[in-house]
Amino acid sequence: QVQLVESGGGLVQPGGSLRLSCAASGNGFRINAMGWYRQAPGKQREQRELVAVITNNGNTNYANSVKGRFTISRDNAKNTVYLQMNSLKPEDTAVYYCSARALSSVTFYENTYWGQGTQVTVSS
Numbered sequence: 001q002v003q004l005v006e007s008g009g010g011l012v013q014p015g016g017s018l019r020l021s022c023a024a025s026g027n028g029f030r031i032n033a034m035g036w037y038r039q040a041p042g043k044q045r046e047q048r049e050l051v052a053v054i055t056n057n058g059n060t061n062y063a064n065s066v067k068g069r070f071t072i073s074r075d076n077a078k079n080t081v082y083l084q085m086n087s088l089k090p091e092d093t094a095v096y097y098c099s100a101r102a103l104s105s106v107t108f109y110e111n112t113y114w115g116q117g118t119q120v121t122v123s124s
Helices: none
Strands: 003-007 010-012 018-025 029-039 049-054 060-062 070-075 080-085 094-104 110-114 118-122
Touching (some): 003 094, 018 094, 018 118, 029 080, 049 080
Antiparallel strands (some): 018 080, 029 094, 094 110, 094 118
16 A cells, blocks of 8 residues: 655635645555645545656646745655645645556556645635
8 A cells, every 4th residue: 555644735715825745655555646636625535636746857837826826846755746836826725636647566556645634724
């Protein structure tokens, strides 16, 4: 199994910044793409929105709503992904979930793993 541990959420005023971190661990896996999703208040799990994703060679993709404000990065040596969030807006309020695509060296199957989520609240 792959474990994902997130940190960095909290309460911030509009226009402020937060940095989320997510560390992946697990023996016998190669971590491929990593990303961040968010689930807004009142939304179901199936309605989680992709925020940003980064491949293990550094290619990135962002939701239009966060382009120019959020930056995703990763440290492959640490299997850690970061999300720097600037110019935060109230509509960014959500639970943010880290995800990782991991390839098993035993089964050669790739599965998606999720963190427990971290709350980000943007409010004055």
